[in-house]
Amino acid sequence: MYILDQTNEWDVDLPEFDIRDAEIRNERKMLFNHFIMKASTLEIVVFQNKDEINLIKLMRKQIKNKQLKTEHHGKSYKFSLDDMAKNLILSLNHISGCTSILYDDKNRIIAEFNTHVTFYEEVGLPCKVLQVNDKPIQVDFYILNHDNDRDVHLEGQAKSYFISTDYDHIERLAFETIEKIYSYPLSIYVETHDEEQEQMQKEWANYDVEYIDSGQRVFTLSSKGMYYAEVPGFFLTVKNAEELKTVFEELIYLAYQNDTFIVSQRKLNIQTGRNRIFKSDEDIVLTFDHDAQSIILYSSLELEQIKSYFTDYMILHIQHGD
Numbered sequence: 616m617y618i619l620d621q622t623n624e625w626d627v628d629l630p631e632f633d634i635r636d637a638e639i640r641n642e643r644k645m646l647f648n649h650f651i652m653k654a655s656t657l658e659i660v661v662f663q664n665k666d667e668i669n670l671i672k673l674m675r676k677q678i679k680n681k682q683l684k685t686e687h688h689g690k691s692y693k694f695s696l697d698d699m700a701k702n703l704i705l706s707l708n709h710i711s712g713c714t715s716i717l718y719d720d721k722n723r724i725i726a727e728f729n730t731h732v733t734f735y736e737e738v739g740l741p742c743k744v745l746q747v748n749d750k751p752i753q754v755d756f757y758i759l760n761h762d763n764d765r766d767v768h769l770e771g772q773a774k775s776y777f778i779s780t781d782y783d784h785i786e787r788l789a790f791e792t793i794e795k796i797y798s799y800p801l802s803i804y805v806e807t808h809d810e811e812q813e814q815m816q817k818e819w820a821n822y823d824v825e826y827i828d829s830g831q832r833v834f835t836l837s838s839k840g841m842y843y844a845e846v847p848g849f850f851l852t853v854k855n856a857e858e859l860k861t862v863f864e865e866l867i868y869l870a871y872q873n874d875t876f877i878v879s880q881r882k883l884n885i886q887t888g889r890n891r892i893f894k895s896d897e898d899i900v901l902t903f904d905h906d907a908q909s910i911i912l913y914s915s916l917e918l919e920q921i922k923s924y925f926t927d928y929m930i931l932h933i934q935h936g937d
Contacts, residue, residue: 619732647711647731652715662689709866747785755932767893771915800854802882806875809844822851830887870903877902883908
C-alpha cells in the first residue's frame with residue numbers, strides 16, 4: 616500500500632508552510648488525475664461544503680450516476696466514467712480535494728482520497744510517496760508558550776503542546792504516546808464524582824490507589840437539594856501495558872467528559888484547594904484538552920525533542936500561539 620506523504624512540519628505562519636502546502640495539493644491533484652484515467656467508476660462523499668455540493672450538482676447533470684446509502688450524514692454518489700465523463704472531471708477545479716474512491720472495471724478499489732491519499736500500485740509521478748503497511752495517524756501541533764489554564768507547574772520554562780488528530784484516533788494517540796514517553800511503573804491521577812470514593816478504592820486496589828480530597832467543589836442538585844459536592848481525586852500506579860489498557864477501557868471516559876486525567880512518571884505533588892494545582896520536577900506531563908479533543912504535553916523540552924516522540928505519525932501542521 617502507498618500513501619501520499621502530506622507531512623508539513625513548517626510553522627503555519629512561515630512562507631515555507633504555504634510552499635509545502637501548495638506542493639501537497641498539487642501532488643494530490645496529480646495522483647487524482649492519474650487514477651481517474653484508470654478508473655471505471657468514481658464514488659464521491661459530500662457533506663456540507665458549498666463548493667463540493669455545487670460540483671456534484673454539475674456532475675450529476677452530465678454524468679450517469681446513482682446515489683448510495685450511507686451510515687453518516689453525508690451523501691454519497693457513484694459516477695460511471697466514460698471518456699467524456701473523465702474529461703469533464705479533469706476540467707473541474709478542487710475535485711481532487713473531495714472525499715472519493717476510485718474503482719477499476721472489476722469494482723476493485725484502486726485509490727482513495729480522504730485524509731490520506733491511498734493507492735495500491737507504484738506510480739511514475741514526481742510525488743513524495745510512502746510505502747506502508749498501515750496508514751499513519753495524522754497529527755497537528757499547537758504550541759503555547761504561556762498557558763493560563765495550565766494546572767501542572769513544572770520546573771523551567773514549560774510550554775503546552777496541544778497534539779490533535781481525528782477524534783476516532785485520540786485514545787490510540789494517547790496510549791502510544793504514554794508508552795513512548797514513560798517507563799513502567801507510571802502514575803495516573805484522575806478526578807471522579809462525589810460518593811465514588813469507596814467504590815474507586817475497592818475496584819482499583821491492585822493499582823495502589825490513593826484517595827485525595829482535591830479541594831474542588833461542584834454545585835450539585837440531589838434529592839436532598841442543592842449542595843457543594845466533593846470532587847475526589849485518585850492516584851493510580853500502572854505497572855505494565857495491560858494495566859494501562861484497563862485504565863483506558865474503564866476510566867478514559869473521564870477525559871471525554873472534561874474531568875481531570877493526568878499521566879506522569881512519578882506521582883505528582885498536589886496542592887489541594889479551590890485553586891488546586893500540581894507540581895512536578897519531570898520534563899514532561901501528559902493530560903487531555905477539553906473533552907479530549909487533543910492530548911496536551913506540558914513540557915520544558917524543545918519542539919524537536921517533542922517531535923521525536925511522533926516519528927511514526929504524519930505531522931500536518933505546526934502552529935505557535937502566544
